[in-house]
Amino acid sequence: MQDARPPMPSLDLEGARVRLEELVDRVALGELCQSFYALFGIAVRIYSSDGALLADTSSEHDVCAYVNSIAAGRAACGATVSSVKLTEPDETGMSVHPCFTGNAYRIVAIEYEGRRIGRVILGPFLPVEVQEVPSSFLDLDPSIDPERAKSLLVRVPRAKPETISRIAKHLRSALDLILFSGHKTLLTSQMHLASVRESYRELEERGKKLQEAFDKLKELDRLKSNFLATVSHELRTPLTSIIGYSEMLSEGIAGPMSAEQTEFVNTIHEKGNQLLGLIQSLLDLSKLESGTMSVRRETLRVEDVLGEVMKTLIPAARKKNVQLKLDSNGTLPEIRGDAERLRQVFTNLGDNALKFTRDGGTVTLRARATGRSGDDDEDGFALLAPARSMIEVAVMDTGIGIPVAEREKVFDAFYQVDSSSTREFGGTGLGLSIVKRLVEAHDGTIRIDDNQPRGAVFVVTLPTARE
Amino acid sequence: MAQRLRANPEAPPLVQLNFAGREVTIKLVYYGPALSGKTTNLRSLHQLTSDESRGRLMTLETRDDRTLFFDMLPLVFRAEGPVQKSGERSYTPSEASGGMSVRVKVFTVPGQVLHSATRRLVLQGADGVAFIADSQLSETENNAASFLDLRSNLKEMGMSLREMPLVIQFNKRDLPNVRPDAEVEQLAKRGREPVFKASALKGEGVLESFFGLLHLTWTRLEAEHQLSRSLGLEADEFLPVAARKLGIKRDVQSLLASCLGNGLNPPPREVK
Ligand SMILES: Nc1nc2c(ncn2[C@@H]2O[C@H](COP(=O)(O)OP(=O)(O)OP(=O)(O)O)[C@@H](O)[C@H]2O)c(=O)[nH]1
Ligand SMILES: Nc1ncnc2c1ncn2[C@@H]1O[C@H](COP(=O)(O)OP(=O)(O)OP(=O)(O)O)[C@@H](O)[C@H]1O
Ligand SMILES: [Mg+2]
Ligand SMILES: [Mg+2]
Numbered sequence: 001m002q003d004a005r006p007p008m009p010s011l012d013l014e015g016a017r018v019r020l021e022e023l024v025d026r027v028a029l030g031e032l033c034q035s036f037y038a039l040f041g042i043a044v045r046i047y048s049s050d051g052a053l054l055a056d057t058s059s060e061h062d063v064c065a066y067v068n069s070i071a072a073g074r075a076a077c078g079a080t081v082s083s084v085k086l087t088e089p090d091e092t093g094m095s096v097h098p099c100f101t102g103n104a105y106r107i108v109a110i111e112y113e114g115r116r117i118g119r120v121i122l123g124p125f126l127p128v129e130v131q132e133v134p135s136s137f138l139d140l141d142p143s144i145d146p147e148r149a150k151s152l153l154v155r156v157p158r159a160k161p162e163t164i165s166r167i168a169k170h171l172r173s174a175l176d177l178i179l180f181s182g183h184k185t186l187l188t189s190q191m192h193l194a195s196v197r198e199s200y201r202e203l204e205e206r207g208k209k210l211q212e213a214f215d216k217l218k219e220l221d222r223l224k225s226n227f228l229a230t231v232s233h234e235l236r237t238p239l240t241s242i243i244g245y246s247e248m249l250s251e252g253i254a255g256p257m258s259a260e261q262t263e264f265v266n267t268i269h270e271k272g273n274q275l276l277g278l279i280q281s282l283l284d285l286s287k288l289e290s291g292t293m294s295v296r297r298e299t300l301r302v303e304d305v306l307g308e309v310m311k312t313l314i315p316a317a318r319k320k321n322v323q324l325k326l327d328s329n330g331t332l333p334e335i336r337g338d339a340e341r342l343r344q345v346f347t348n349l350g351d352n353a354l355k356f357t358r359d360g361g362t363v364t365l366r367a368r369a370t371g372r373s374g375d376d377d378e379d380g381f382a383l384l385a386p387a388r389s390m391i392e393v394a395v396m397d398t399g400i401g402i403p404v405a406e407r408e409k410v411f412d413a414f415y416q417v418d419s420s421s422t423r424e425f426g427g428t429g430l431g432l433s434i435v436k437r438l439v440e441a442h443d444g445t446i447r448i449d450d451n452q453p454r455g456a457v458f459v460v461t462l463p464t465a466r467e
Numbered sequence: 468m469a470q471r472l473r474a475n476p477e478a479p480p481l482v483q484l485n486f487a488g489r490e491v492t493i494k495l496v497y498y499g500p501a502l503s504g505k506t507t508n509l510r511s512l513h514q515l516t517s518d519e520s521r522g523r524l525m526t527l528e529t530r531d532d533r534t535l536f537f538d539m540l541p542l543v544f545r546a547e548g549p550v551q552k553s554g555e556r557s558y559t560p561s562e563a564s565g566g567m568s569v570r571v572k573v574f575t576v577p578g579q580v581l582h583s584a585t586r587r588l589v590l591q592g593a594d595g596v597a598f599i600a601d602s603q604l605s606e607t608e609n610n611a612a613s614f615l616d617l618r619s620n621l622k623e624m625g626m627s628l629r630e631m632p633l634v635i636q637f638n639k640r641d642l643p644n645v646r647p648d649a650e651v652e653q654l655a656k657r658g659r660e661p662v663f664k665a666s667a668l669k670g671e672g673v674l675e676s677f678f679g680l681l682h683l684t685w686t687r688l689e690a691e692h693q694l695s696r697s698l699g700l701e702a703d704e705f706l707p708v709a710a711r712k713l714g715i716k717r718d719v720q721s722l723l724a725s726c727l728g729n730g731l732n733p734p735p736r737e738v739k
Contacts, residue, residue, distance in 0.1 A: 008587065008588070008624070013572075013574065013588075013589065013591075013592075014572050015572070113570060114490070114541075114568050115568070180523050183525070184525055187527055188528055191527065191528070191537070191585065195582075195588065198585070198587060198588055
């Protein structure tokens with residue numbers, strides 16, 4: 001079934017419900033009628049098709065005033081006016097309606113796109129052929145004075161039928177223009193509104209779909225992390241036994257072993273430890289991803305952490321004949337963080353640096369205080385950056401370096417620049433993904449630069465402790 | 468007032484019929500990619516029809532001649548049978564006389580991709596669609612993308628392409644680097660929609676496409692609402708009457724004959 005969507009905005013672009021009232025500005029229409037009245041002396045009234053009076057150049061002719069001063073005249077006049085109002089023009093679009101006084105009205109249909117939406121009433125005017133006051137006027141009431149009636153009647157503007165037709169035609173074409181531009185304006189504003197609504201509706205729908213997809217992904221991610229955590233745990237328990245027993249065996253606790261046996265058991269022990277490291281990494285990663293890794297916030301000095309890291313790295317450096325240096329000048333501001341996790345960060349980076357640096361190379365850990373951080377085009381950078389004080393730790397090597405195109409990807413889990421290199425360098429590609437998450441958990445950033453003339457530099461920026 | 472009839476209650480409303488007011492409103496929409504010549508088609512149609520039957524061409528909001536909302540050309544005539552052979556009278560539509568007034572309102576949509584919402588609004592309630600494609604080879608992808616856009620917009624309104632009377636026009640035949648005639652003909656033969664070639668700028672193929680679409684649309688409406696009965700016409704008289712009332716000098720059959728492919732004579736549709 002269709003899901004419940006908000007409906008599209010409904011529009012009447014076909015003009016099915018177009019009404020005269022909506023197309024014209026009444027004031028402008030009034031002015032138009034007034035100008036016709038001023039030009040020809042013939043009154044103009046405009047009605048919409050449902051009978052609403054939209055414009056009227058009302059000014060009473062003397063003869064009408066006279067008629068209205070007599071009771072019978074008033075009644076007859078009222079009857080005529082309402083009959084005029086109700087007259088539907090014939091199929092030519094024009095009709096004449098006589099008045100008992102001898103005057104006449106012309107009723108003209110207002111059409112728009114082939115549909116009648118109102119009418120114009122021109123008059124009263126005095127048809128040219130009327131020379132005498134008709135009996136329908138004189139017989140109305142004995143008090144009517146024929147002389148007076150005649151003198152007043154002839155003051156009504158005389159018009160030939162062609163003249164009236166011409167006036168009506170002019171008025172119609174002027175009205176036509178007004179109606180067209182009125183309709184255009186109406187449609188334009190309706191379209192403006194409807195387009196905004198429709199665009200909004202579309203965005204809202206897309207937003208909803210994205211949110212649903214996002215929620216689903218998030219849930220999958222959570223399940224995956226849970227799964228990983230459980231599995232890692234289940235793997236670690238038996239593995240610790242393997243490592244423990246192989247260690248005891250190699251120590252001779254279960255009796256003496258031949259040199260070959262000892263070598264085999266030592267290999268089991270070493271690989272067991274490697275596997276445990278890998279599982280630990282996976283567990284770390286899943287914890288970081290699920291947001292369940294706890295990062296402590298204690299005040300600490302980066303130099304202390306780096307000192308610890310140096311100690312861990314020295315044996316490997318010696319073995320590879322790589323020179324290892326620590327460079328930190330002066331005292332650095334303290335930072336807030338988790339010493340154990342930071343040690344993990346820099347050990348990982350140091351491990352990598354040693355791994356990808358050949359015999360005779362150098363790996364340097366360098367710590368500096370720096371004022372700047374953030375993107376140059378960040379909003380309000382000029383104000384925000386000076387307010388920040390940071391510590392920058394660079395792990396620099398003279399190894400194989402990392403091509404620019406790979407510098408984002410190496411932080412993805414399991415990504416290795418040259419996967420065939422696993423044979424040469426080993427590893428699983430988890431180290432940097434953990435490093436990045438840990439750095440970010442400290443509100444820091446990590447980037448990769450070139451070292452000169454060769455090698456890579458991993459730059460970790462961490463905020464300093466604030467009061 | 469005017470009521471929109473439905474073939475089935477689920478389907479969106481189609482033609483507007485107003486029996487009391489004795490009028491039929493047919494909405495045709497010119498769809499297609501940006502700059503394919505939709506507005507140009509309407510301008511030519513305006514020029515090729517007679518003064519009495521057509522209203523002003525309304526162009527709503529443009530920027531650099533690109534349509535932002537829509538263009539609209541109203542064509543209004545009175546249909547009443549039987550066809551008078553000579554001594555043609557010009558009628559002013561009126562509720563008093565017999566017959567019905569037929570209002571064909573032709574719209575164009577804005578082709579630019581970003582005006583998708585507006586396209587949907589204009590397409591709403593269309594009785595037939597002319598798809599104006601740009602024949603230039605370089606526009607092949609844009610034509611296809613716009614067609615998919617039409618399909619998804621119709622779907623959004625609960626309509627399928629199959630239900631919609633549709634003709635395809637390959638416009639700008641006068642330009643170099645267009646898909647060759649033979650290829651267009653081949654495509655037309657294989658496709659199910661009627662295809663017309665046009666150079667809208669020169670007015671060529673414009674009436675052909677329009678009457679092709681009117682024919683399909685009318686056939687569809689006739690099948691569903693037996694409109695010709697209310698007009699007092701024979702079913703096959705509508706098109707000639709329309710052409711005559713619109714001041715078209717050319718014979719309708721010859722206009723329709725320029726259609727490529729067989730799409731103009733669809734097998735009878737089942738009406739649910
Ligand atoms: N050579 C040639 N040019 C044409 C033809 N038809 C239209 N054009 C040109 O193509 C350009 C775009 O035409 P329009 O009619 O404005 O296109 P449109 O489809 O309404 O475009 P949008 O309103 O942006 O959707 C104009 O410069 C036209 O002159 C044609 O048959 N031949
Ligand atoms: N200092 C470096 N010089 C050159 N390449 C590096 C350096 N550090 C990392 N890389 C590249 O980035 C990849 C990912 O590093 P990462 O630490 O995530 O994984 P790994 O060292 O291969 O395996 P793991 O750390 O899980 O044992 C490495 O395989 C290597 O291709
Ligand atoms: Mg590593
Ligand atoms: Mg356009």
